[in-house]
Amino acid sequence: MAEDRRVKTAVRHPQRRNLCVEINADADEASAASPGALSDEEWVDSATDSGSNTSGQSKQGRSGGMDHPRRLQDDNEDAQGLEVLVAPLERFEFDSWEDLESYLAEYTKGTHQSFRILTKNTVTAHNAKIRPTGSNKPLLPNEWVNYGKTSICTHSGTYKSRGKGKGKWKRLQSRAMECEAQINACVQVDDAKVPTFILRITSARLVHNHPVNKLTYNQYPHVRTALESDVVGTVNELRKAGAKKKRILKYIHDNTDLNPSTQDVSNLIRRLKAKENTASTSATRLKKWMKEFAKESGNVGRIFVDSVGEKE
Known part of the structure; x- marks a missing residue:
């Protein structure tokens, strides 16, 4: 039987939130280091730019712990106050960044989502933070190139009108809508004795505040x-x-x-x-x-x- 990847929605009152992600997959190792030196949170860009307003996310409401509402999305529904929950991720561990990108390309196409990369933190920068601490945590191999990446929804950020007047048409395909959907991934130690490393998705907020459907997806320029x-x-x-x-x-x-x-x-x-x-x-x-x-x-x-x- 084919998997049901239909999105489900709940219309709620819009909320202004200032949330922060804390990613501590290696919390037992990070706790032994100096504060902030080894935290996996280091590569999550802070919301310093009012134009993005998307990097801070909450542990609450991620795909794994949310109850899906029962009412299906209406394509003609007003997007104000909309919360669209999409099908959850099925894989969380990958052998390479190429492996992750290939999976996410297939996943986003099947669920009609559109993401873009917000931040990239290099292995060089990550190792440079570890060395001064004297931690026993293994340094990441340079072959990984990037330590972590944050992908955000195409509709993240705050919409800024470029024109004047009351009759402006705002294109859904391109306008920022402060959507907080986000996927974080980073390279982690799999076996410290060898050592071996693995790429993991450490958090995924898959809740959108705009319609998510095939019609809209096919109108994105990159699609x-x-x-x-x-x-x-x-x-x-x-x-x-x-x-x-x-x-x-x-x-x-x-x-x-x-x-x-x-x-x-x-x-x-x-x-x-x-x-x-x-x-x-x-x-x-x-x-x-x-x-x-x-x-x-x-x-x-x-x-x-x-x-x-x-x-x-």
């Missing part, structure tokens, strides 16, 4: 423009052949499940042109440099090409 490389290649060939934007847009609609706008196509064409111009400029500079180099007596220049692309 509706997620073209495969072969499709982008064909679009580039159509562009070079002089195809109009409407024809390119029709090709994308006919050959993918995506729904980009005309503006998305314009942006794609502009990026492809810029990439082509950059490559041409580099080739021109190299050719000029080689000619100047070869003019000097005794100089020999060679250019090695890894591969040659043949246009069919």
Whole structure:
């Protein structure tokens, strides 16, 4: 039987909260160190910017401990006071950051959520905090690159109007709505004797204050423009052949499940042109440099090409 990933909602009065996450998965080890030196909380960005207002979260209300309300979400429902609870995470331990990113990409697509990375704390910075304390806690291997990452909802932060007047239309796809949904992950010691390390999701608040559905998800820019490389290649060939934007847009609609706008196509064409111009400029500079180099007596220049692309 297929898993039911439908979201459920509860309409409650909006609350202004100033909450803070405390992540102490290694509390027994951290307690032996100086205050703040080894806490897993160190990589959770504090709410210093009034524009974000999203990094502080509460242990209460995380996906694992919340009761799901019984009423299903109405897509036409007013989002004010809305609390949307999505399907919980099924995995919490990962072998690498790539493994985590792959899982979250599949999970967010299946639950129609959109997150972005807010903070990254490097292994170098983390180890630099541990060394002066004299702690026996193993230093993290540099291969991990990042010690911890915080991902926040696309609709986090405070909406700031750029226009004047009372009739402004605020696009749900892009506007900040102070959503507090957040996922925190960091590298932790799995076996201190060896030592071995593992990447864990240490906290996940999966409650949104806005509608979460397929229709809204498909309108996010990063979703509706997620073209495969072969499709982008064909679009580039159509562009070079002089195809109009409407024809390119029709090709994308006919050959993918995506729904980009005309503006998305314009942006794609502009990026492809810029990439082509950059490559041409580099080739021109190299050719000029080689000619100047070869003019000097005794100089020999060679250019090695890894591969040659043949246009069919």
